[in-house]
Amino acid sequence: MIYVLHISLKKPIFQAITTIRRLKKLEIQQLEKSLEGQFENHFTQEEIELLARQSKFVQRESRLDGFTFLSLVVFNSDSLAYESLNDLTTKLELDHDIEITKQALDERFNKYAVTFLKASLGELLHKQLSETESLIQCKEFDRILIKDSVCFQVDESMADVFPGSGGSGSRANVRIQLEYDLLSGKVVDLSLNAFNDQDAVNSMLTLEVVGDGDLVVRDLAYMHLDALNGILEQLGHFLARLHPNRKVYQQQGDKIIELDFAEIAMNMRKFDVQRIEESVFLGANLDLQVRLFIYLLPESVYQERMRKLNKNAKNQGRQLSDGSKARAQLTLFITSASEDAITIDTAWKVYTLRWQIELTFKVWKSIWKIDKVKKVKQERLECYIWAKLFIIVTSWRILWFVSKMLRQLYGKNLSFYKAMKTIVFYIDRLRKMITGGTVSTERYLAEFLLLSRRKHLLEKNKSGNYSPEILFGAFTVSSAGEVVPIGN
Numbered sequence: 237m238i239y240v241l242h243i244s245l246k247k248p249i250f251q252a253i254t255t256i257r258r259l260k261k262l263e264i265q266q267l268e269k270s271l272e273g274q275f276e277n278h279f280t281q282e283e284i285e286l287l288a289r290q291s292k293f294v295q296r297e298s299r300l301d302g303f304t305f306l307s308l309v310v311f312n313s314d315s316l317a318y319e320s321l322n323d324l325t326t327k328l329e330l331d332h333d334i335e336i337t338k339q340a341l342d343e344r345f346n347k348y349a350v351t352f353l354k355a356s357l358g359e360l361l362h363k364q365l366s367e368t369e370s371l372i373q374c375k376e377f378d379r380i381l382i383k384d385s386v387c388f389q390v391d392e393s394m395a396d397v398f399p400g401s402g403g404s405g406s407r408a409n410v411r412i413q414l415e416y417d418l419l420s421g422k423v424v425d426l427s428l429n430a431f432n433d434q435d436a437v438n439s440m441l442t443l444e445v446v447g448d449g450d451l452v453v454r455d456l457a458y459m460h461l462d463a464l465n466g467i468l469e470q471l472g473h474f475l476a477r478l479h480p481n482r483k484v485y486q487q488q489g490d491k492i493i494e495l496d497f498a499e500i501a502m503n504m505r506k507f508d509v510q511r512i513e514e515s516v517f518l519g520a521n522l523d524l525q526v527r528l529f530i531y532l533l534p535e536s537v538y539q540e541r542m543r544k545l546n547k548n549a550k551n552q553g554r555q556l557s558d559g560s561k562a563r564a565q566l567t568l569f570i571t572s573a574s575e576d577a578i579t580i581d582t583a584w585k586v587y588t589l590r591w592q593i594e595l596t597f598k599v600w601k602s603i604w605k606i607d608k609v610k611k612v613k614q615e616r617l618e619c620y621i622w623a624k625l626f627i628i629v630t631s632w633r634i635l636w637f638v639s640k641m642l643r644q645l646y647g648k649n650l651s652f653y654k655a656m657k658t659i660v661f662y663i664d665r666l667r668k669m670i671t672g673g674t675v676s677t678e679r680y681l682a683e684f685l686l687l688s689r690r691k692h693l694l695e696k697n698k699s700g701n702y703s704p705e706i707l708f709g710a711f712t713v714s715s716a717g718e719v720v721p722i723g724n
Contacts, residue, residue, distance in 0.1 A: 281303050283359075284303045284356070285301060285302050285303065287302060287352060287359065288301065288302025288303075289302075290355070291352040291355050292351070293305070293344075293348040293349050293351070293352035299334045299336075300336060304334065305352075306352075306356060307332075307671055308327065309353065310623045310626050311663065311667045312324065313624045313627060314605065314608075315327070316612070316616060316620035317608050317609045317620055318610065321338035321341050321342050322338045324341060325337065325341050328341070342616075345613070345615045345616040345619055346615050347615060349615060349619050350615055350619055353619055353623055356626060357426070357626045360630070361426065364422055364423065364629070365423075365424070371636060371639060371640045371643070372420075372704070372707055372714070373419070373713060374419055374707070374713045375712035376573075376576070376578075376711050377419075377449055377711070378419075378450060379417040379419055379420070379451070380417060380418040380419055380450075380453060380707075381415055381416070381417055381418075381424065381445070381446065381450055381452045381453070381472075382415065382416065382453050382454070382590050382592060382593050383414065383425070383439075383442075383452075383454050383455075383458060383593070384413075384414065384454070384593045384594065384597070385411050385413045385414070385429075385438070386411070386600060386601070387409050387410065387411045388409065388410055388601070388606070389406045389408065389409050389410075389607075390409065390410055390609055390617060391408060391609075391610070391611040391612075392406070392408050393611060394408040394614060395407040395408040397614055398430045398431065399431065399432050400431045400432070401432070409430070409431030410429075410430070410431065411428075411430060411431050411433060412428055412429070412625070413426070413427045413429060414426055414593065414596065414597075415442060415445065418589055418707070420636070421632065421633070421635075421636035421639075423629060423632070424442075424445040425442045425445055428621055428625075434457070438458070439457075439458035439459070439460070439463040440462060440466065443463070443466040443469075443470060444470070446466075446472040447470060447472060448470075448471035448472070449471075449472070450470075451472070451473050451474070451573065451577075451578075452467050452472055452473065452474045452475070453474070453475050453586065453589055454474070454590070455476075455477070456479055459474065459476040459479070460479070461518060461519060461523060461524065464476070464518070464524060464526075465523070465524060467572075468524075473571065473573040473577070474570075474572055474573075475569060475570075475578060475586055475587055476569065476570055476587075477567075477568065477569060477587070478528065478569065478570050480560065480563055482518060483495075483520070484516040484518060484528060485516060485517045485518075485519070485520060485522065486515070486516055486517070487517070492517075492520065492522065495516060497559065497562045497563050497565075497566060498558065498559070498562035500566070501532065501562055501565040501566055504530075504532040505565075510531065510532055511529065511530065511531045511532065512529075512580075513527060513528065513530070513580045514527075515527060515528070526570040526571060526572055527570065527572075527573075527575075528570055529569040529570075529583045529584075530566055530567075530568055531584065532565065532566060533564075533565055533566065533567060538564060538565050541564050542561070542564055545560065545561075545564055569587060578710075582709075582710040585706050586706070586710050589706055589707070595652075595653070596652075598653075599652065599653055600628065603653070603656050603657055603660050604624060604656075604660065606621070606624050609621075631656060631659045631666070634666075634681070635650065635656065635659075637681065638650060638655065638681070638684055638685050638688050641685050642685070642689065642693075643704070645685075646689060648689065648693050649693065649704045649705075650692055651692050651693060651694040651695070654692040654693075655692040658691070665680070666680070
């Protein structure tokens with residue numbers, strides 16, 4: 237399985253690609269260049285076995301070696317959720333000619349197997365980070381990092397390991413944290429946690445991934461004052477919603493004045509002002525200076541927001557404060573970026589890029605069924621999740637490559653949702669490519685590119701809220717390795 241996008245350079249790439257008659261000369265040249273530069277880093281079977289031994293999954297000679305186990309759990313990860321151990325032993329016998337009892341296989345789902353799968357995924361993530369080229373190059377920022385978490389329920393027998401929310405909620409829940417760069421698709425953080433390991437805590441644990449020239453776009457839960465300061469210490473910048481309970485201040489002469497949002501909203505409505513920008517401080521001690529964007533909501537949107545706020549307050553047995561009612565009229569963003577990078581006209585659009593990660597989680601659940609698990613022991617559950625994440629990241633890399641080529645060659649955008657459905661439906665073809673079967677990497681990628689050009693194009697919605705066009709509308713950007721599209 238770890239032959240992730242392995243290019244066999246013993247034969248010319250040109251020879252493999254020209255077997256597909258419909259590719260034009262320019263397409264072949266661009267594919268050849270991209271294949272050579274993009275996917276030289278790969279695993280070998282020896283590296284797989286070394287990881288298996290280092291993790292102690294393999295400690296003596298066994299027919300069920302690291303490579304075979306990885307293939308079993310990655311390409312049969314649905315089986316770990318639905319099928320019995322007896323079904324898995326049957327697959328091992330039919331697909332790999334390995335006879336093993338279900339008790340013996342159950343014993344192999346142990347802490348060492350979990351460590352092995354985590355190490356394999358870690359190596360995959362490390363290798364994709366070493367790839368230098370981004371899908372889109374941005375003048376204002378080197379990377380645009382978005383982060384969020386997805387949660388799903390597991391059997392309550394896992395409550396001690398993966399405690400849930402408690403009370404009337406589920407007793408056992410898993411939380412997966414994901415952070416990736418929207419310009420390159422490279423995953424910078426991927427971790428498995430309990431539900432009660434909150435986003436605010438996690439935001440401080442992963443600050444080391446932020447670097448000079450990065451823009452961090454995260455939800456409210458990740459953006460407390462310490463996290464914002466931490467991003468600046470790493471020389472990055474942030475764009476975030478202002479927390480509803482966060483007070484902001486301005487210094488006027490010798491006085492420190494708290495902003496009165498009720499007065500601001502009243503004056504904006506009175507003078508028909510839709511948006512304003514202020515330089516403010518977070519914290520009464522003037523801890524952090526930021527740019528504040530204030531947007532006045534239309535009356536209909538404000539009333540709908542109030543309806544939801546009143547409902548939530550009633551469910552929690554409390555009443556809305558006057559300050560909360562005043563802020564409900566406004567949408568507030570803060571940023572540390574300069575006006576050359578983010579303006580009041582672009583900030584809201586840029587923030588909507590964060591929703592791309594929600595679409596990613598939708599793919600995880602609706603297509604990969606990562607949340608569909610049955611009652612199994614802890615180690616088998618964790619093996620299922622890590623194996624599923626492994627194949628997701630592998631497919632993710634393929635789609636980002638195809639997305640890059642679609643933009644370079646045809647000026648088109650890829651629908652990741654449509655393309656991922658095809659990968660899952662024809663997963664056996666991916667298996668044959670990755671595990672050294674009858675399908676070469678070059679042919680798989682070239683065929684998938686041609687198929688995507690016809691079947692996987694992103695359909696423009698009326699609002700234009702899809703990430704490539706938001707990026708091209710908000711920043712000074714270009715497609716990496718941009719060439720003149722060769723037409724349809």
